[in-house]
Amino acid sequence: MDWENFQLTLDKQINLKTRLKSPSDIDDAINSFTTSIQTAAWSSSTPTPPKSTNQNLPTYVRHLIAIKRRARAIWQRTQYPSDKRHYNTLTQKLKRTLSEIRTESFNKHLSSLTTKDNSIWKATKNILRTPQQIYVLKNPDGTWTTSDEEKAEIFREHLSSTFKPHYALLSPMKVDEINTSLDSPLPMTMPPKHISPHEVAYLINKSQKHKSPGHDLITSEVAINLPKKALLFLTFIYNSMIKLTYFPLLWKYSIVIMIHKRGKPAEMPQSYRPISLLPYFSKIFEKLILKRLLPVTEKNLPNTQQFGPAESRQSTCAKAQSIFTKQSNEKKDMVLTSYEIAFLLAKCGKPYSDGEIIKKSFDIFAKNANDSKISTYVNDISLSRNTIMRRIDEISSDISKQISCSTTSGVNWAKLLGLQ
Numbered sequence: 001m002d003w004e005n006f007q008l009t010l011d012k013q014i015n016l017k018t019r020l021k022s023p024s025d026i027d028d029a030i031n032s033f034t035t036s037i038q039t040a041a042w043s044s045s046t047p048t049p050p051k052s053t054n055q056n057l058p059t060y061v062r063h064l065i066a067i068k069r070r071a072r073a074i075w076q077r078t079q080y081p082s083d084k085r086h087y088n089t090l091t092q093k094l095k096r097t098l099s100e101i102r103t104e105s106f107n108k109h110l111s112s113l114t115t116k117d118n119s120i121w122k123a124t125k126n127i128l129r130t131p132q133q134i135y136v137l138k139n140p141d142g143t144w145t146t147s148d149e150e151k152a153e154i155f156r157e158h159l160s161s162t163f164k165p166h167y168a169l170l171s172p173m174k175v176d177e178i179n180t181s182l183d184s185p186l187p188m189t190m191p192p193k194h195i196s197p198h199e200v201a202y203l204i205n206k207s208q209k210h211k212s213p214g215h216d217l218i219t220s221e222v223a224i225n226l227p228k229k230a231l232l233f234l235t236f237i238y239n240s241m242i243k244l245t246y247f248p249l250l251w252k253y254s255i256v257i258m259i260h261k262r263g264k265p266a267e268m269p270q271s272y273r274p275i276s277l278l279p280y281f282s283k284i285f286e287k288l289i290l291k292r293l294l295p296v297t298e299k300n301l302p303n304t305q306q307f308g309p310a311e312s313r314q315s316t317c318a319k320a321q322s323i324f325t326k327q328s329n330e331k332k333d334m335v336l337t338s339y340e341i342a343f344l345l346a347k348c349g350k351p352y353s354d355g356e357i358i359k360k361s362f363d364i365f366a367k368n369a370n371d372s373k374i375s376t377y378v379n380d381i382s383l384s385r386n387t388i389m390r391r392i393d394e395i396s397s398d399i400s401k402q403i404s405c406s407t408t409s410g411v412n413w414a415k416l417l418g419l420q
Contacts, residue, residue: 006044007227010036014233020240023248029237030248030281034216037230041222061101064094135266144267155258158269192242192292197228197235203284214279215255223280238285251282334380341383342391352392355383 013036018029057065068090075083113120137145137154145151204223213219226234241247254276264271345354359381 002044003225006040006225009040009043011227011229014229016233023244023246026237026240026246027248027250030250037218061097068094137269138267154269159274195235195238195288197231200235201231203287212277214277215253216279218280251279254278338382339391342388343395345388346392352385352388355388359383
């Protein structure tokens with residue numbers, strides 16, 4: 001893709017003086033904007049050259065092919081058994097030679113794969129890639145589908161029967177109340193913050209790459225290379241949509257792709273889940289709207305017990321989770337303290353039973369200091385004779401493993417452990 005030519009072509013086609021005063025004007029502007037991007041991209045892209053089927057074979061292989069073809073012509077003309085044997089011999093020799101060339105070429109390709117340019121991962125991905133299977137669906141009468149139109153009709157009926165509003169959960173009075181609220185004029189509020197071209201460019205650069213486009217075929221790579229004039233025009237459209245409270249019809253269409261669920265019967269439409277490929281610029285607008293809606297929803301969050309993404313609130317479940325995490329961390333600290341005391345007793349050559357004396361000493365200190373927290377922590381520390389002996393055995397076995405694994409590293413373990 002020649003991006004310079006793409007930007008120049010698009011600059012010539014965009015008119016910043018476009019009138020955007022009504023919903024129809026927004027629809028026409030988006031249609032014209034999408035067509036301009038597609039035309040500029042197609043005119044700036046270079047067609048992919050067809051793959052050449054001619055192999056660069058060595059000279060001796062070409063000579064062998066010519067001899068084999070001449071032998072075949074002689075045998076077809078004479079039909080002598082001797083000519084047939086000569087032709088078969090040349091054919092087998094040519095097959096062996098081509099097989100050796102292919103094996104040598106494949107070995108060279110394998111030896112050239114490295115992790116620096118990600119070539120080894122691309123080759124692995126191509127090998128492990130499973131070909132996409134084309135499944136056949138069953139009609140309601142038990143017959144099999146024979147065309148893509150029949151498959152599309154089956155999926156259409158399945159999706160239309162699955163994705164329906166749950167009117168049974170709402171009373172007619174509630175439905176009328178909602179419709180009346182939607183039809184009523186909006187209350188007087190401060191207008192939302194205008195969208196800036198810098199904000200649009202930031203979201204475009206931050207969006208995920210290598211995503212499938214919608215029906216307009218505009219990808220993130222194309223959007224990143226839009227000229228400034230195109231970004232200004234797109235921002236103008238976004239602000240007009242907010243001002244008129246209108247979402248364009250062209251951005252409501254999506255491409256629905258049905259993906260088969262593993263382990264489910266492939267002939268049933270219920271064994272497929274749909275995904276929708278929306279236009280790229282509609283998803284950017286949704287992120288811009290979300291950024292302006294979050295402050296309002298956080299201030300007017302109806303349920304204070306919600307365990308959701310509200311940043312300014314901490315729900316009851318989140319508080320309980322933090323308590324359990326704190327208790328788990330405190331327990332780890334008590335176990336670590338037990339190991340450190342056991343190591344200190346072994347280092348000083350004291351008997352294992354002194355651990356209980358140390359625990360009683362801590363308890364006496366906590367009582368005299370009138371600190372209940374210290375008393376609680378001391379009770380959680382295990383310093384019995386058997387525990388101290390087990391801790392010292394575990395420390396010694398771990399140190400011996402480290403020393404055996406690092407005999408050539410020149411580490412002074414005695415100095416490191418404070419034994420010198």
